[in-house]
Amino acid sequence: MGNPVDYAxxxxxxxxATLFFLLVAGFAAYLAIPKEAEPDVAIPIIYVNVTQRGISPEDAERLLLRPLETQLKSVENVKEMRSAGFEGGGFVLLEFEAGFDSDVALADVRAKVDDAKGDLPRDAxxxxxxxxxxxLFPVLVVAxxxxVPERALLQLARQAERAIEQIPGVLSADLRGARDESVEIIAEPMLLRSYGISLDQLTASFAAGNSLVAAGALESTSGRFAVKVPALIETPQDILSFPVAVSGDAAxxxxxxxxxxxxxxxxTSITRVNGKPAxxxxxxxxxxxxLIQTVDATRAVxxxxxxxxxxxxxxTYSQDKSKDIRIMLHELQNSVITAVLLVIVIMLTV
Structure with missing residues (x-):
């Protein structure tokens, strides 16, 4: 056979026929292959973060970071270890040599952190x-x-979070700018004194009572049944009816x-979209x-x-990474179509 071009x-x-087969195979691969903006590249960095409420940067360096650094310095293949303390905690950043095994390194770091827990403050x-x-970075942000009242908006956001997490391609859906609900208890000093209850007694009884007590098991001819004393607070009515003092049959x-x-x-953080709370x-x-299917499914949900x-x-939607991928795929499609047309034209004119 002479020149391949002349032969073709x-x-x-x-x-x-060969071109048609390659086009069909390429189109099938195009539909099946994942579309990625940022492929899964192993970055040789592992981050250890520890917090303690109210601790100063100086105390964080002495009480939190030093015990961690003492244990982590024995981890193998570490190229550089950096740490910094801040108000309320600190972090240790480990940079490994290129070509490291991320699973082994992550397991080693977690083992060393577990060894250092005994030297950390109890409040940490x-x-x-x-x-x-x-x-793992966000591919779409839904705002x-x-x-709408904050409580109603929070319920809608949690509803959207649960629905989005059910999408097969979604790893996680994290809320930002949402405050956790809590209950504020305002004690009346005059009523406490009239019942002979101190504020410390009120706090202690409330803290001790909000728990689930396991009372063993009850065996009978029908089988074995677990017995528990339900005392967890789950609704506002449970708080109102919580006993703080008992005298005879009265509570x-x-x-x-x-x-x-x-x-x-x-x-702890504030989220705004177009200058408005969100x-x-x-x-x-x-x-x-x-990525494209995941973003489209999220928008549809x-x-x-x-x-x-x-x-x-x-x-509103922001930080949509599928837009750049769509542009790149569109340019790729145009290039492929142009190349195919040129080949067909050359074949027909010869």
């Missing part, structure tokens, strides 16, 4: 060990706002000596999932829920 031109039908929160993975409840007000915890849902996709929401609720 002289055997036009074979060339066109659980250390958080995480790796940097670009593919909910408008002239003084919390509703008799205090006022109960539903409220929210103090905000609650956002950050959507992250699973590794290997099709939110729009379906939107039909049942009040008309004053405003829904």
């Amino acid at each position: 031109i002289s055997h036009g039908r074979l060339t066109i 929160d659980e250390p958080n060990v995480s790796e940097v993975n670009l593919s 909910l706002g408008g002239e 003084v409840t919390l509703g008799d000596v205090a006022e109960i007000r539903p409220t929210f915890k103090d905000p 609650i956002t849902v950050e959507v992250s996709k699973r590794t290997g999932a099709n 939110v729009e379906e829920l939107r039909k049942t929401w009040p008309g004053t609720v405003e829904v």
Whole structure:
């Protein structure tokens, strides 16, 4: 066989059949292959974060970071270890050598952090060990706002969060700008004194009573049954009827000596969209999932829920990574179509 180009031109039908087969195979692969903006690249960085409420940066360095650094310095293949303390906690950042095994490194770091827990203050929160993975960053942010009460907007945001997490390609849906609900108890000093209850006694009885007590098991001819004393507070009525003092058959409840007000915890962060308060849902996709399909499914779920929401609720989308991928795919399609047309024209004119 001489020149491959001459052979392809002289055997036009074979060339066109081969081209058609490649187009069909390429189109099938195009539909099946995941569309990614940021592929799953292993970044050699592991991040350890630990917090303690009210601790200063200096105390965080001495009480939180030093015990962690002492244990983490024995981890293998560490290129550089950096740490910094801030108001309320600190972090240790480990950079590994290129080509490291992320699973082994993550397991080693978690084991060393567990060894350091005994040297941390008792009031310190659980250390958080995480790796940097670009593919886990949010691919879409859904913002909910408008002239809606905060409590109602929070319920709608949680409804959207639960629905979005049911999508197969979604790894997580995290709320931002949402304050946790809490209950404010305002004790009446005059009523406490009239019942002979001190404020310390009220606090101690409330803290001790809000628990689930296991009372063993009861065996009978029908079988073995677990017995428990349900004392967990789940509804506002449980708070009002909570006993704080007992005298004979009479009980003084919390509703008799205090006022109960539903409220929210103090905000730790503020989220605004177009200058207005809002609650956002950050959507992250699973590794290997099709980004475009995941974003489209998320939008479809939110729009379906939107039909049942009040008309004053405003829904906006931001940080949509599928837009850039659509542009790149469109350019790729144009290039492929142009190349195919050129090949067909050359084959027909020869």
